[in-house]
Amino acid sequence: MDRNMSTITQTSQDRAIQFMPFAALKGYYEMINKKERLKQPRTIHSDEENEYISSVLLSLRSGEKVLVRYYEKDAYVNISGMVGQMDHVYRRLTVNNTVIGFDDIYSIDVIE
Numbered sequence: 001m002d003r004n005m006s007t008i009t010q011t012s013q014d015r016a017i018q019f020m021p022f023a024a025l026k027g028y029y030e031m032i033n034k035k036e037r038l039k040q041p042r043t044i045h046s047d048e049e050n051e052y053i054s055s056v057l058l059s060l061r062s063g064e065k066v067l068v069r070y071y072e073k074d075a076y077v078n079i080s081g082m083v084g085q086m087d088h089v090y091r092r093l094t095v096n097n098t099v100i101g102f103d104d105i106y107s108i109d110v111i112e
Helices: 002-017 028-036 047-059
Strands: 065-072 075-087 092-095 098-101 105-111
Touching: 047 105, 065 092, 065 098
Parallel strands: none
Antiparallel strands: 065 075, 065 105, 075 092, 092 098
């Protein structure tokens, strides 16, 4: 009796799989969201803001969770995640496999 029940359950699961959503246009919605992004001019930081960002960057360690707002091509973008790598020589920060130049960072906060 249990064997028949497991066969019925398996058949129901197989049927359900055929109705799962399918993204025929992979990457299309991400492209549309990028197009909808409003262009923003880059802002210049005050000396105090630059010092704060520098102090946070100097204290960061790999594996810490951060929220970064940075300038990407023509607008500001937010990203949150784990710090992967800090490259002080080339002045780059890696968060979730996204490489961000130190000069592009508008704000950075450590999330606890």
